Each structure stands twice: as C-alpha cells, then as structure tokens.
Amino acid sequence: MCAWSAKATRERVAGLLWPDVPDRSARTNLRQVLWRLRSYGPDLVVGERLLTLSGQVQVDVTQSNLAALEGHDLERPAWAGELLAGKEFSDCPAFEEWLLFERERYWSLRRDALWRRCRADQDAGELGSALRHAARRLELDPLSEPVYRLIMTLHAGGGDRAAALTAFRECREVLREQLGVSPMPETLALADRIGRAGGAGEA
Numbered sequence: 001m002c003a004w005s006a007k008a009t010r011e012r013v014a015g016l017l018w019p020d021v022p023d024r025s026a027r028t029n030l031r032q033v034l035w036r037l038r039s040y041g042p043d044l045v046v047g048e049r050l051l052t053l054s055g056q057v058q059v060d061v062t063q064s065n066l067a068a069l070e071g072h073d074l075e076r077p078a079w080a081g082e083l084l085a086g087k088e089f090s091d092c093p094a095f096e097e098w099l100l101f102e103r104e105r106y107w108s109l110r111r112d113a114l115w116r117r118c119r120a121d122q123d124a125g126e127l128g129s130a131l132r133h134a135a136r137r138l139e140l141d142p143l144s145e146p147v148y149r150l151i152m153t154l155h156a157g158g159g160d161r162a163a164a165l166t167a168f169r170e171c172r173e174v175l176r177e178q179l180g181v182s183p184m185p186e187t188l189a190l191a192d193r194i195g196r197a198g199g200a201g202e203a
Contacts, residue, residue: 007050016095111140118150127158143178145171145187156194164194 014026043054089096114137121130148171155164168191
C-alpha cells in the first residue's frame with residue numbers, strides 16, 4: 001500500500017513484505033500480522049482480497065499530498081525531509097523499488113506545489129511569503145536557475161536590489177562549483193537589468 005491510500009491485493013502485500021519465503025508462508029505471515037493489528041484498534045486495515053488502510057487512519061504523507069494538491073498547508077512538518085529517511089530495505093527488493101519510486105513522486109509533488117505557491121504569492125503581491133516558499137523550493141532543487149531568477153525578481157520587486165544580486169552571485173557560484181558551468185543568458189540578463197536599475201553594474 002502506498003502513500004496515496006491505494007488498495008493492494010493480499011498477494012502483493014505478502015510478496016512485498018516476505019519476498020524470500022514461499023507464497024503460502026508469506027500469506028500466513030500476513031494473516032498473523034493483520035490479526036495482531038486488531039489489538040491496536042478495530043479495522044485499521046480493511047478489505048478481504050484487496051487491502052487498504054481504514055479511513056480512521058491518518059498518514060502524514062497522505063495528508064501532506066492532499067494539501068499540496070489543494071495548494072495550501074505547505075508548512076506541515078511531514079513535508080520536511082525524505083520519505084522514510086534513513087531506512088534501508090535491501091532484504092526486501094520489491095518494497096525498496098516501490099519506496100524509491102514513492103520518494104521521487106513525493107519530491108516532485110513537493111517541488112511543484114511549492115513552485116505554484118511561489119507564483120501565486122507573487123501574483124498576489126505577497127512577496128515575503130513568496131520568498132519563504134521559494135527558499136524552500138530551492139532546498140529541494142539547489143541547481144534550479146528558474147528558482148534563482150524568481151528569488152532575484154522578488155527581491156528586486158521589493159526594492160532590495162542588493163539581495164537580488166546576492167542571490168545571483170550564489171547561483172553563479174553553485175553552478176560553477178557543482179556543474180562547472182555559467183548561468184544561462186536569461187539569468188545573466190536579469191542580473192544586468194537589476195544592476196542597471198540600481199545604478200550599479202553586477203558585482
């Protein structure tokens with residue numbers, strides 16, 4: 001079962017959790033686990049052949065994903081860090097493969113939601129909020145020139161050209177150190193426009 005509360009067959013769950021034992025033994029193990037779960041509360045996992053978490057169960061990742069799709073509540077603690085960070089499942093390759101896919105999907109969702117929020121805040125003239133979300137977006141993708149350009153534009157729009165040019169220099173340094181490349185022409189042009197508007201060239 002995944003972070004989106006999808007259904008999964010008993011065979012699929014048993015195979016994920018016990019990949020190295022015969023199918024019959026894996027299904028027996030699953031029945032025992034489901035039976036023990038009843039001690040924590042009724043109907044945590046529901047269904048017969050298809051299993052899913054009960055609606056009574058709240059999962060941080062699921063709630064955060066729904067919030068992202070609705071475009072709000074991006075300050076949830078569950079949005080910090082990697083999904084199941086530090087956990088290794090080398091003894092369960094099928095589950096490990098699923099987790100890698102879910103981590104990538106979770107990262108992409110967070111990235112896209114933060115970008116939409118940045119642009120919405122910018123359009124609404126809420127520059128402080130836009131900058132906060134842009135900074136978090138940059139943490140997810142520190143080599144993203146579009147995000148750097150947005151940060152530069154937001155600072156310049158708020159009258160802080162020095163901060164805008166500082167963001168440009170940070171962008172230039174990161175690209176040089178990590179990729180050995182220079183900023184794109186549009187990034188250079190934006191820095192030049194900001195510098196000229198302030199009566200000084202880019203440092």
